[in-house]
Amino acid sequence: MNLYQSLGYLVLGSRLRRMSETFLSEINRIYQNEGIDFDASWFPVFYLLSKNDSLSIKELSGQTEVSHPAASQLITNLKNRKLVETTVSADDGRRQMVQFTDKGRDLLKQILPIWDAISAGMNELEASDSKIAGILPAISALENSFRAYNLSGKVGDKLKTIPHEKL
Template sequence: MNLYKRLGYLVLGSRLRRISESFLSEINRAYQQEGIEFEASWFPVFYLLSQHNTLSIKELSEQIEISHPAASQLITNLKQKSLLTTTTNAKDGRKQQVTFTDKGRELLTRIKPVWEAVDTSMNEMMNSELGCKELLPAITALESALQTYPLANRISRNISKQSNLARHE
């Protein structure tokens, strides 16, 4: 039996990371096959800017749910590739507004068909494999459970219970 399947929840994080890395690798390969220089990790920024045209780095970090420094680093990387530009917010000089450059907008038009194909392909795959239909609701439920009562707290509680049981035996 596969080690990952045998160990169950003990290796859930490793399995999710492995699936994520494989998924992102496949998406990046799809972009490469289309001759498009784009990385899947850029998707959230490109998507949000395609919907809002301009956002502050803080707004991006909040919506993507990553730290402000991580968002700043991603934006800096995309600025170095001349895909995004930042300007100081007129009302609050501490805020940086992020927008596409012409090169970024051109790339956006090239990648949108890939996004549609990814969505269609994932729906086909999820609908054709038994058990996959509930994946997104299950992930949402897991995220909610982890936010409501963090796993580290649950683990500590169970260690305490085990210790109390061992003392009473």
């Protein structure tokens, strides 16, 4: 058992971040090996736009559960690469609508088979170890619990009842 495993929940965030970074690095290596200029961080926007002709930055922010500034920054990056464009909403002049450019649609066509292959590869990995099969439901349960459970408040309450010395 390594240090991270021995510390349990005290390093849960660090372990999840490390796992995420490792996974995203592998995914980016797949795109690179295929000669495709695509970054895994773009996936949520590409996926949502692949299912919708156009979405507002607010809709993208809400569906990806990131802040509006973070979504706006990602869209700006994709605009600079000429993969998406924005237009003013016909219904509300304050809303910026995001859609693929021709270059973005061409890139989408290149990456769709990679998404299928990634899903198939992960399904194989999951089938190879029964413990892995529970990871996605466990992550969903943890996300849902965190939304409802005020961890900082609960820990603060516990600290009030436990005598401890101040440093």
